[in-house]
Amino acid sequence: MIISTIGSHSALQLLYGAKQEKLKTKVYCLEGKEALYRRYPVAGEIITLSSYEDLLNLKPERDEIFIPHGTLITALGEKISEIPFKIFGNREGMIWEMQRKKNIKLLENAGIRTPKTFSPNEIKSLSIVKFPGAKGGAGYFLCSSSDEFEEKLSEILSSKTITEEDAKTTQIQEYITGVTMYPHYFHSLIYDRVEMLGIDRRYETNADALGRLSQNQTAINPSYKVVGNQPLIARESLLPQILDYGDRLITASQKLFPPGLIGPFCIEMAITPEEIVAFEFTSRIVAGTSLYISGSPYSKFLFGDEMSMARRIARELKMAMGQKRLEEFLS
Ligand SMILES: Nc1ncnc2c1ncn2[C@@H]1O[C@H](COP(=O)(O)OP(=O)(O)O)[C@@H](O)[C@H]1O
Ligand SMILES: [Mg+2]
16 A cells, blocks of 8 residues: 655655555655655655646556645645545545535534624624635634724735635634634544544744734734644543534534545634634644654553554554455545
């Protein structure tokens, strides 16, 4: 079996984890990005692409399994459906992740508390305004009234951060004043269970820099571009609900797009003094898992071993192959 992926996001972890499980590895890099994968020798083979669209015309090897991550989604969008590789997981899940309406619909169907959504004329309290595909929040802004919404929208339209087209598909949400947490789940078909292998906190700029300014200096719009991740351990009494959210998301995904989410996924949440609120889900490995190459406290409890998310994926695939069930895990 050959494990392949695109050279960015969590590729170093993915290839290293596959190697730990004694699988062959291959990385597809944009021209000029190979250097990193030569410096860290985790890829058995490096293939150069002139654009990510080249992936649509490649002929994968017979025993090659491609592991999708965030870059694939941003680079190809809905063209993911056409990629000629066997992908670990359900590619339908990635389509649900990409479209903001579907993304929130899955969380709602799972009975998970999500932020209230408003139309522009309903804004009466602190709200966050998001635009389609703007991963990392370029142009996102906060406002507390319909007038403020119109004012800030025309400001960012004139600065050309977003297009008129983007402005038509805004998502306006209740702003959750809570501590963000990103648990790393894994839906195992082999063990028929949802595992929670680690939690991180995203370090987002400049949102996480604003706390260093005094209140009268903070008339700055926050943005949410992720620059890194920090490890986080949840208060133990929060774990039952965090685990329950993972179970519920899988059950709902199985109803909405059978066979549902398979393998790694994440629920992006903010924890307030009263409740756990989820604002987005991710259908594949998240980059914060790379914190735990040597395992996390939670993966230790489950496996007593150095079990990163990448190694967990490789282990599941090997077991699936051993049980002659590989097709169930791929799409
Ligand atoms: N309803 C919300 N309340 C408070 N903060 C939020 C809310 N929704 C998103 N955020 C913050 O904005 C970041 C980006 O939002 P998200 O919905 O995950 O969009 P994307 O990942 O597509 O940019 C989150 O990681 C979080 O820090
Ligand atoms: Mg997000």
